[in-house]
Amino acid sequence: MTVTSRTFRSGNSDAVRLPKEISFGPGVEVVIERKGDVVTLTPKRKPVKEALARLRSLPKPSGVGVREDVEIPERSGL
Numbered sequence: 001m002t003v004t005s006r007t008f009r010s011g012n013s014d015a016v017r018l019p020k021e022i023s024f025g026p027g028v029e030v031v032i033e034r035k036g037d038v039v040t041l042t043p044k045r046k047p048v049k050e051a052l053a054r055l056r057s058l059p060k061p062s063g064v065g066v067r068e069d070v071e072i073p074e075r076s077g078l
Contacts, residue, residue, distance in 0.1 A: 001021060001022060003019045003021055003022055005017050005018070005019060018041075024041075024043055028043055028044075029043070029044040030042060030043055030044060031043075031044050
């Protein structure tokens with residue numbers, strides 16, 4: 001999707017309004033990368049350590065279920 005917007009001054013910085021169609025939503029931290037005339041915004045990813053800590057904080061299961069053995073039929077030609 002392509003949309004058009006204009007830059008403006010905000011204090012001592014250049015700023016641009018992201019139209020609703022392409023916004024990240026409020027409070028999303030972004031990484032800004034510039035290569036020549038191309039500026040890319042991507043949501044900042046959380047460090048792997050933080051993601052692992054969040055996974056570890058999930059509730060633990062009360063037990064581990066055991067599956068019954070499944071009989072696999074013999075198929076000729078495979």
